[in-house]
Amino acid sequence: MLAPLFTVTILYDNRTTRDDLLPSHGFSCLIENHEGRRVLFDTGESGPLLIENMKNLKINPSTIEKVILSHEHYDHVGGVKTIASFRNDLEVFILPSFTTAFRENFLDNEVVLREVVREKEILPGLFSTGEIKGIIPEQGLVTQGSEKALFIGGCCHPGLEKMVAAAIDVANQTIGTALGGFHLCHSEDDDIQSIFKNLKKMGVKKIAPCHCTGFAGIDLAHEIYGTDCIDTGVGTIIEWF
Numbered sequence: 001m002l003a004p005l006f007t008v009t010i011l012y013d014n015r016t017t018r019d020d021l022l023p024s025h026g027f028s029c030l031i032e033n034h035e036g037r038r039v040l041f042d043t044g045e046s047g048p049l050l051i052e053n054m055k056n057l058k059i060n061p062s063t064i065e066k067v068i069l070s071h072e073h074y075d076h077v078g079g080v081k082t083i084a085s086f087r088n089d090l091e092v093f094i095l096p097s098f099t100t101a102f103r104e105n106f107l108d109n110e111v112v113l114r115e116v117v118r119e120k121e122i123l124p125g126l127f128s129t130g131e132i133k134g135i136i137p138e139q140g141l142v143t144q145g146s147e148k149a150l151f152i153g154g155c156c157h158p159g160l161e162k163m164v165a166a167a168i169d170v171a172n173q174t175i176g177t178a179l180g181g182f183h184l185c186h187s188e189d190d191d192i193q194s195i196f197k198n199l200k201k202m203g204v205k206k207i208a209p210c211h212c213t214g215f216a217g218i219d220l221a222h223e224i225y226g227t228d229c230i231d232t233g234v235g236t237i238i239e240w241f
């Protein structure tokens, strides 16, 4: 059988799929390519909780070579120092909007900080969208596939449709699945419904909403996408071909 180009494992989320994996408010996922190279997208709030979930998923933190941080909220950047403690050459991809306080929190040579402005290839076929403007600027990730791309968002504060549109441009492919926190927890039902309907029009075949999508957002995602809405929490694995 064909091996996946990328395998994404949810390590940190508000919900869990297994009793031995802890849920907590925040987001982190592992992205592993077909050569076994591993990067993290976000790190949740608690380093120890992230490590505990990684241990139970048999993922050694020292095998992570890069961390991409979607934005500077505590529930996404909280575990980065803990991950950095496992090796001394960890590359951490941040945005121009990250504060001086965040940057100065690292000792000399503790990590290699890299600032992402425009789209950037992180691993072959895995790209950052670059900094998407908004009240809270943010970067998303997109992995190219044999036919369609996979989009991953941390909170999608600039707007889910805006981030998916940027991912389509960067990957030069339509989005097969959109995964992540969609930040619909403060939105009205009518607005949420129109966002998911627009995603369908944009060609997004499946969605995997989690983290700050909110209970109403996840319910409406199931209503609109039916069996193409993937139940997502810590331990969910998505293979991308």
Ligand SMILES: [Fe+2]
Residues within 6 Å of the ligand: 026, 027, 073, 075, 076, 154, 155, 181, 211, 212
């Ligand atoms: Fe968040």
Ligand SMILES: [Fe+2]
Residues within 6 Å of the ligand: 071, 073, 155, 157
């Ligand atoms: Fe956020």
